[in-house]
Amino acid sequence: MNAIDAQIASHEATVHALKGLIPTIAATGSALVATLRQGGKVLLCGNGGSAADAQHIAAELVGRFVRARPGLAAIALTTDTSALTAIANDFGYEQVFARQVQALGRSGDVLVAISTSGNSANVIAAVTQAQTLGMKVVGLLGGDGGALAARVDQALIVPSRETARVQECHILIGHIWCQMVDEAAVSEGWTS
Numbered sequence: 001m002n003a004i005d006a007q008i009a010s011h012e013a014t015v016h017a018l019k020g021l022i023p024t025i026a027a028t029g030s031a032l033v034a035t036l037r038q039g040g041k042v043l044l045c046g047n048g049g050s051a052a053d054a055q056h057i058a059a060e061l062v063g064r065f066v067r068a069r070p071g072l073a074a075i076a077l078t079t080d081t082s083a084l085t086a087i088a089n090d091f092g093y094e095q096v097f098a099r100q101v102q103a104l105g106r107s108g109d110v111l112v113a114i115s116t117s118g119n120s121a122n123v124i125a126a127v128t129q130a131q132t133l134g135m136k137v138v139g140l141l142g143g144d145g146g147a148l149a150a151r152v153d154q155a156l157i158v159p160s161r162e163t164a165r166v167q168e169c170h171i172l173i174g175h176i177w178c179q180m181v182d183e184a185a186v187s188e189g190w191t192s
């Protein structure tokens, strides 16, 4: 099998395996919908490709996904280079997300913690801080879920050891969540 066929086959196999996660995808999507319905915020964090996923999902909630509805409260904790560099410089890289969670998060908000390994120290620190504040934490994870699997409130563990495959499934799940939010916002007539 050539490289292209192999990548497509591996992608398809991982997406197929997501069918085992459908109940958890539905439950986590419902948690996001409930938070946004009651005026809470969704905070998202992750490193590298997962930082891009955090921004992508936040943009579709604040801007739009498909349906016409109000902009919704979502913040990617990966975008403010002044905050990121100051926190890393003054407190250490491990604190870059936790400090922002402490500053911005409130009880009733949700943190989406994205990590393909489940072992990034700065994401673990953010989860600990969020739970201290009474926030709910959803983990978008991969492999065996790593250290985060047992720490988050709801874990979505994509069953693959390939980082790229895990990331591809994470953004698919993010899009499913956005569709669930769109449907709730339109059918319930959300005005803000």
Ligand SMILES: O=C(CO)[C@@H](O)[C@H](O)[C@H](O)[C@H](O)COP(=O)(O)O
Binding pocket: 047, 048, 049, 050, 114, 115, 116, 117, 118, 119, 120, 123, 163, 164, 167
């Ligand atoms: O996107 C990729 C590889 O596909 C990388 O940038 C990757 O996201 C980085 O190595 C991250 O630091 C990995 O962190 P994590 O997913 O294990 O938490």
Ligand SMILES: [Zn+2]
Binding pocket: 056, 060, 175
């Ligand atoms: Zn998208």
